[in-house]
Amino acid sequence: MIWFMLREAFDAMIANRMRSFLTMLGMMIGVGAVIVMSAIGTGAQDVVEKSISSMGSNLFIVLSGSTTSGGARMGSGATPTLTLSDAEAIAELPSIGAVAPIAPGTAQVVYGANNWSTTIIGSTPSALIVRNWELESGYAFTDADVRGATRVAIVGQTIVENLFKDEDPIGKMIRIKQAPYQIVGVLTKKGQSLDGRDQDDTILVPVTTAQRKLFGSQFKGTVRLIMVQAISAEQMDETEKAMMELLHQRHRIRDNAEDDFSIRNLAAMAAAAADTAEVMSLMLGAIASISLLVGGIGIMNIMLVSVTERTREIGIRIAIGAQERDILLQFLLEALMISLIGSLIGILLGVGGALIAERFFSMSVIFTSQSILSAFGVAAMVGIFFGFYPALKAAKMVPIDALRYQ
Amino acid sequence: MSNIMIKIKNLTKSYSTFAGKVAVLRGIDLEVQSGEFLAIMGASGSGKSTLMNILGCLDAPSGGIYELNGVNVQNLNKNALASFRNHIIGFVFQGFNLLQRMTLVDNIALPLVYAGIPREQRNERANAMLIKVGLEGYGTYRPNQISGGQQQRVAIARALINHPKLILADEPTGNLDTKTSQEIMELFSELNITDGITVILVTHELDIAQYARHIIHVKDGQINFREPTKRMKEIEK
Numbered sequence: 116m117i118w119f120m121l122r123e124a125f126d127a128m129i130a131n132r133m134r135s136f137l138t139m140l141g142m143m144i145g146v147g148a149v150i151v152m153s154a155i156g157t158g159a160q161d162v163v164e165k166s167i168s169s170m171g172s173n174l175f176i177v178l179s180g181s182t183t184s185g186g187a188r189m190g191s192g193a194t195p196t197l198t199l200s201d202a203e204a205i206a207e208l209p210s211i212g213a214v215a216p217i218a219p220g221t222a223q224v225v226y227g228a229n230n231w232s233t234t235i236i237g238s239t240p241s242a243l244i245v246r247n248w249e250l251e252s253g254y255a256f257t258d259a260d261v262r263g264a265t266r267v268a269i270v271g272q273t274i275v276e277n278l279f280k281d282e283d284p285i286g287k288m289i290r291i292k293q294a295p296y297q298i299v300g301v302l303t304k305k306g307q308s309l310d311g312r313d314q315d316d317t318i319l320v321p322v323t324t325a326q327r328k329l330f331g332s333q334f335k336g337t338v339r340l341i342m343v344q345a346i347s348a349e350q351m352d353e354t355e356k357a358m359m360e361l362l363h364q365r366h367r368i369r370d371n372a373e374d375d376f377s378i379r380n381l382a383a384m385a386a387a388a389a390d391t392a393e394v395m396s397l398m399l400g401a402i403a404s405i406s407l408l409v410g411g412i413g414i415m416n417i418m419l420v421s422v423t424e425r426t427r428e429i430g431i432r433i434a435i436g437a438q439e440r441d442i443l444l445q446f447l448l449e450a451l452m453i454s455l456i457g458s459l460i461g462i463l464l465g466v467g468g469a470l471i472a473e474r475f476f477s478m479s480v481i482f483t484s485q486s487i488l489s490a491f492g493v494a495a496m497v498g499i500f501f502g503f504y505p506a507l508k509a510a511k512m513v514p515i516d517a518l519r520y521q
Numbered sequence: 522m523s524n525i526m527i528k529i530k531n532l533t534k535s536y537s538t539f540a541g542k543v544a545v546l547r548g549i550d551l552e553v554q555s556g557e558f559l560a561i562m563g564a565s566g567s568g569k570s571t572l573m574n575i576l577g578c579l580d581a582p583s584g585g586i587y588e589l590n591g592v593n594v595q596n597l598n599k600n601a602l603a604s605f606r607n608h609i610i611g612f613v614f615q616g617f618n619l620l621q622r623m624t625l626v627d628n629i630a631l632p633l634v635y636a637g638i639p640r641e642q643r644n645e646r647a648n649a650m651l652i653k654v655g656l657e658g659y660g661t662y663r664p665n666q667i668s669g670g671q672q673q674r675v676a677i678a679r680a681l682i683n684h685p686k687l688i689l690a691d692e693p694t695g696n697l698d699t700k701t702s703q704e705i706m707e708l709f710s711e712l713n714i715t716d717g718i719t720v721i722l723v724t725h726e727l728d729i730a731q732y733a734r735h736i737i738h739v740k741d742g743q744i745n746f747r748e749p750t751k752r753m754k755e756i757e758k
Contacts, residue, residue: 119634126622362635431618434579435679436607436635438600518618 124448135453137416141410141455142497143464148403148491150465153486154474159478163392164348173212173351174245174381175343177205177358180374194338196215196375199322201365202239202341208357210350215242216322216338222332224280224318225290225324233274234317235291237338245342253285256321264323269300269308271315292329347508348389355380377483404493408456411497418450418505429509430517443510449494450502458494462487525591526687526719527553527576532740533587545571546582547742555686558661558713558720560750561731563739570691572739575722577610577689578602587734607636611680613690617672619664619679624659625651629678636683650678652748654708670701679710681718688712688720706732 128135179196202216218237223230236242240255256267268289275284288295288384305314320329326336345354355378362368362376429442466487469480534546545568553559563569574580575587577696578594578669588593590609597605607611619628625645651660654674656667663670680688690709694702710732712718720734730736734753738745 116634116637119640311735398705427618428620431620432631433636434577434605434606434612434618435632436603438603438635452547515574518579518614 119225120445120448121452123445123450127449128452128460131421133270134417138413138453139457139460142407142412142454142494143410143461145403145407145410145497146458146461146494147464147468148406149400149461149490150482150487151468151472152399152403153396153490154465154480154482155478156392157481157486158387159474160392160396162479163211163388163400171363173345175345175355175358176379176381177362178375178377178379179337179339179340194375195334196286196338196366197338197341198336198412199326199338200336201362202338203360204361204365205343206241208354208361210346210354210357211263211401212344212346212382213241213244214344215239215245215342217242217340217342218322218338220325222292222329224274224278226287229278231274231277235329236319236328237322242256242319242342243313245344248305249303250300251303252283253298255300261323262322264321264327266294266324267299267321268296269302269319270298271302271317272304273313273316274318281500291318291320296329310364328418332354334395334419339493349352350379407490407493408417410502411454413453414450414498415501415505417453417462418446418502419508421449422446422505422509425509426512426520428519429512430514430520431510433514434518439510442512443506445498446509447502450506454494454498455491458491461494462490465490500517522719524537525552526555526557526589527551527721528586528588530586532582534568534570534575534583534586541671545728545742546575547741549585549744550736551744553719553721555719556713556717557735558710558733560722560724560733561726561739562723562727562736564725564743567739568742568748569723571738573689573721576721577612578606584707603635607632608683609686611677611685613673613688613693614677615692615695617664617669617676617696619675621664621673624661624663625667625675626657627748628664628675629682632679632683635712643728646682647678650682651675653681669697670704673697673701673705674708677705677712679701681712685758686719688718690720690722692723692725694724694726695708702729 175194175491177197192251193408198218205211206214215238220235221232223232224235239261240257243249243255250269251272253269255269260267268291269410270278270284272287277287278284279287284298284301287298290296302315302317303318316413322338326338334492343354345351358378363374366375368374404501410483432442466482469482473480529549531548531549532546532551533544535542535544538689539702561569562570571580575582576589578589578597581595586613587725589605592605594602598667619625620631623631626644626647629650630643633643648660651657654677656671656674656678656687659667659671659675664675669676673696677693679687688709693709694705697705704711706729709720709722713720713734720733722730724730731750733750734756735747737747
């Protein structure tokens with residue numbers, strides 16, 4: 116029965132080729148516009164996200180918060196409350212890309228006749244990932260070095276310039292606070308930070324080494340801050356919530372008590388930019404959807420004409436035993452067929468159009484199966500929605516009036 | 522089951538117009554035996570078409586009782602009526618009312634589509650019916666490729682396809698010439714006599730009505746009188 120009806124719908128469509136085509140054209144343009152617009156929107160979004168993530172995105176910095184000591188509130192970070200094990204626990208959370216505990220300090224560094232005062236950062240190999248920093252030569256110290264608190268160091272370019280001149284620093288021993296450290300790796304040049312600090316004037320050592328051997332602290336095992344990188348920008352909120360919960364638990368902070376840590380979301384700016392891109396993408400989609408709506412109205416219009424034209428046919432069908440749902444289904448199928456074929460062609464047009472935009476206007480376009488499927492789905496819904504009223508009108512016809520219709 | 526096909530008691534039909542209520546049928550009593558061939562005659566506006574529509578379950582009466590095949594039709598809902606038209610009644614119209622887009626086989630098989638019969642069976646039965654009405658080999662033609670008489674044969678085949686108990690023919694020869702009309706009426710007669718199908722025919726031509734067994738004359742929404750046809754008289758002799 117359904118096959119028969121499909122064939123009938125197809126025959127009816129063919130019988131009015133031009134009219135069917137023009138009706139389809141509305142759907143083609145609508146669906147095509149949605150596909151092109153969403154491909155361009157998603158492409159723009161992607162460009163924005165990529166440029167943000169190259170700066171080292173999806174970052175959180177977890178800082179020791181303020182504590183209250185004898186009624187006097189200490190400033191943020193005054194008392195270190197974060198520990199290495201906090202960092203390890205955070206790393207266990209899902210949606211975490213990398214975690215780097217940071218225990219910094221300043222020390223005098225000596226190599227041969229040269230000496231230099233610099234920032235020593237105690238961290239883990241993850242620090243390189245989190246800060247998006249690569250090695251120019253050598254290798255990074257490993258987790259084993261962190262466990263063993265070995266005396267190894269990775270040096271920045273400024274250190275190389277000031278201590279080694281033209282020598283290759285790999286394998287050389289430097290002295291930091293009198294103790295010897297072997298240089299295992301050299302960082303690539305990163306230049307100034309946004310606030311003008313020389314980022315290359317730094318030495319990376321295992322965090323445990325920094326804690327136990329370099330900067331003895333009255334708070335054992337603590338770190339100044341923890342840098343956390345989420346897997347993706349979408350998971351930032353989720354990650355922040357999870358970290359919040361975890362640290363509440365680990366630090367035994369009651370619900371109404373003040374946190375002894377704070378989490379800063381460095382991705383806020385990134386998120387704002389991504390939001391802008393997303394809003395643009397949505398706007399483009401919304402504008403394109405209007406043409407889909409217009410296409411739907413076109414279907415309704417033509418189906419109403421078709422139902423009126425075929426009043427007599429409907430009367431005959433009802434007289435020989437068609438039930439309301441048979442007639443309803445028949446006209447609904449016709450509307451659906453027009454909208455689906457139209458949207459299929461529209462998808463092809465849209466993909467083609469977007470590819471042309473990419474090639475000739477060097478726009479970045481990205482097709483998502485989601486956008487194509489939803490355009491198709493919406494088209495089907497448009498067909499059903501706008502086809503329903505004419506189909507119902509047909510199904511509700513009074514047979515004697517319909518039969519008498521000339 | 523009784524052999525009464527149609528039982529009508531005090532059937533009325535009136536329409537409300539802006540000028541007030543217009544009574545079209547004013548108390549019709551009618552009983553039609555199974556196997557009857559009845560011609561309904563009457564002038565235009567006499568109510569014979571309205572009566573036909575009610576008989577065909579296409580229109581609902583305003584009052585009275587209409588039992589078809591032992592079922593009180595007023596108690597049926599829209600879908601049940603559609604099913605009734607599909608299974609019990611076959612329609613033949615003055616204007617043939619074939620669907621132009623479809624082949625003759627598809628036209629004939631259309632009631633079977635709505636009866637939910639599978640495709641192979643539909644085609645098989647439609648082809649058999651095409652042979653029965655003398656149009657073997659015309660299956661893939663379309664209505665506009667054949668003559669009016671042939672179209673009416675196809676319409677009759679469509680009416681017969683679902684083995685109806687009752688054929689309702691509304692001026693089936695109105696658009697046909699005399700010779701073709703006679704052929705069509707012979708076909709009805711044969712269906713009535715050989716297959717025992719009850720036939721009710723509306724016509725205003727007396728010689729067409731003579732193919733029936735009985736004639737009723739409708740006037741001003743009432744049955745004026747009922748008489749056997751010459752043919753019936755001959756059979757009775």
